[in-house]
Amino acid sequence: xxxAGYAGGMSADGLPEKFDVIVxxxxxxxxxxxxxxxxxxxxxxxxxxxxxxxxxxxxxxATSEDAGAMLRCLGDWGAGVELVGGDAVIRGFGAGPxxxxxxxxxxxxxxxxxxxxxxxxTTGTAFVTDYPDSLGKRPQGDLLEALSRLxxxxxxxxxxxxxxxxxxxxxxxxEVSAERSSQxxxxxxxLGPLLPDGLELRLTGDIKSHAPLRQTLDTLAAFGVRASAxxxxxxxxxxxxxxxxxxxxLVPGDYPGSAAILAAAVxxxxxxxxxxxxxxxxxxxxxxLDVLREMGADLTREGxxxxxxxxxPLHAVTRDGDGFTDAVQALTAAAALAGGTTTWENVYTLRxxxxxxxxxxRRELEALGLTVTETQDSLTVTGTPSxxxxxxxxxxxxxxxxxxxxxxxxxxxxxxxxxxxxxIRKSYPMFFRHLETLGARFEYxxxxxx
Ligand SMILES: O=C(O)C1=C[C@@H](OP(=O)(O)O)[C@@H](O)[C@H](O)C1
Ligand SMILES: C=C(OP(=O)(O)O)C(=O)O
Numbered sequence: 280x281x282x283a284g285y286a287g288g289m290s291a292d293g294l295p296e297k298f299d300v301i302v303x304x305x306x307x308x309x310x311x312x313x314x315x316x317x318x319x320x321x322x323x324x325x326x327x328x329x330x331x332x333x334x335x336x337x338x339x340x341a342t343s344e345d346a347g348a349m350l351r352c353l354g355d356w357g358a359g360v361e362l363v364g365g366d367a368v369i370r371g372f373g374a375g376p377x378x379x380x381x382x383x384x385x386x387x388x389x390x391x392x393x394x395x396x397x398x399x400x401t402t403g404t405a406f407v408t409d410y411p412d413s414l415g416k417r418p419q420g421d422l423l424e425a426l427s428r429l430x431x432x433x434x435x436x437x438x439x440x441x442x443x444x445x446x447x448x449x450x451x452x453x454e455v456s457a458e459r460s461s462q463x464x465x466x467x468x469x470l471g472p473l474l475p476d477g478l479e480l481r482l483t484g485d486i487k488s489h490a491p492l493r494q495t496l497d498t499l500a501a502f503g504v505r506a507s508a509x510x511x512x513x514x515x516x517x518x519x520x521x522x523x524x525x526x527x528x529l530v531p532g533d534y535p536g537s538a539a540i541l542a543a544a545v546x547x548x549x550x551x552x553x554x555x556x557x558x559x560x561x562x563x564x565x566x567x568l569d570v571l572r573e574m575g576a577d578l579t580r581e582g583x584x585x586x587x588x589x590x591x592p593l594h595a596v597t598r599d600g601d602g603f604t605d606a607v608q609a610l611t612a613a614a615a616l617a618g619g620t621t622t623w624e625n626v627y628t629l630r631x632x633x634x635x636x637x638x639x640x641r642r643e644l645e646a647l648g649l650t651v652t653e654t655q656d657s658l659t660v661t662g663t664p665s666x667x668x669x670x671x672x673x674x675x676x677x678x679x680x681x682x683x684x685x686x687x688x689x690x691x692x693x694x695x696x697x698x699x700x701x702x703i704r705k706s707y708p709m710f711f712r713h714l715e716t717l718g719a720r721f722e723y724x725x726x727x728x729x
């Protein structure tokens with residue numbers, strides 16, 4: 280089976296297997312880029328293609344580790360997986376993934392959760408991860424509870440990996456908490472149409488990450504699955520006995536990763552044209568453009584191309600960050616270089632991602648000399664017009680933290696070293712290469728953390 284992304288030795292980005300990065304200050308960033316394919320649409324389209332009978336083509340798939348994790352797990356479950364040019368051709372297993380398989384979704388939270396939902400179609404699937412300190416610490420209990428209320432047998436280590444799930448289940452009405460992650464509800468949405476009785480989902484708690492839930496509905500529709508939802512998404516109805524319809528889907532550009540490129544471009548002099556970012560897109564991180572504009576950035580749109588004229592002074596904002604959860608780290612970099620004090624509210628779920636993106640951000644920014652405070656569900660940063668740099672920062676094994684620290688390094692007076700920078704490959708393998716084409720300079724010494 281062909282795999283996306285890193286496959287041992289040197290990877291497609293031409294960088295070593297594990298590396299730190301030394302980020303040199305950039306006088307300016309100038310050039311044109313095409314946004315990489317969306318992580319969240321890639322994972323969804325690949326899964327929906329596997330749940331269809333017949334052959335689907337997912338055009339322009341991401342080459343990130345998370346995409347690779349999904350492809351690997353679907354292959355292990357019995358799907359035919361072939362990479363042809365930039366596309367994935369998937370021969371689906373329909374409602375019948377192989378039983379008795381152990382899946383390893385790597386460090387991919389959404390991939391893991393979506394597959395856990397679908398595992399209720401099997402008479403036993405085990406889940407392990409080689410990231411015990413990251414995915415292994417993320418909570419799965421809300422989804423396991425919903426699955427067990429539907430009649431699945433579940434086993435786990437205190438609601439975390441490693442775990443196992445056995446069906447079959449019939450479906451019906453079920454509650455699932457959406458307070459810690461939307462991925463639990465998305466997981467059940469992928470499962471629902473293939474159950475005899477379908478699913479009447481009741482999302483409980485203060486629902487977080489509405490945008491990815493709408494992307495899941497969008498994906499179901501793209502594969503011919505009927506589903507309806509209340510405006511606030513607290514009730515989602517998926518009739519049972521349906522089939523996913525195989526077909527051809529095109530992955531749109533990735534807003535979360537692009538938010539980091541945009542944050543870099545607005546904070547340095549120069550000009551960037553970033554294409555492949557469609558205007559009417561359900562990715563919540565599209566809002567990053569509005570936030571940067573509100574901060575004072577010169578950012579315009581020409582169709583699917585975003586044009587940035589960088590180096591304008593930025594000022595602080597206060598925003599609810601839940602709608603653009605995967606862009607908060609990128610925007611925090613802009614906030615750290617802006618005048619005034621920025622607060623991201625309603626971002627508690629950031630604590631439950633690849634690292635604790637509230638406390639770990641505070642620690643790293645404080646080490647860079649910034650003033651940062653946190654509450655349970657907010658992060659506040661006071662910007663500085665002049666960042667000294669000259670320090671080593673911990674990437675916390677988290678691609679979004681690495682993006683944040685890289686953007687800061689480009690604006691610092693002395694280079695910043697970021698440990699474990701290879702974890703950028705989880706979502707954006709070409710991140711450093713893309714910035715290099717704009718004029719940034721990096722060194723890639725041996726990694727000093729895993
Ligand atoms: O459904 C998805 O693809 C995702 C949902 C979000 O997670 P939460 O729902 O946990 O916020 C997001 O952070 C993640 O990167 C991808
Ligand atoms: C949190 C993220 O991903 P996931 O939850 O899929 O691991 C992310 O991409 O920032």
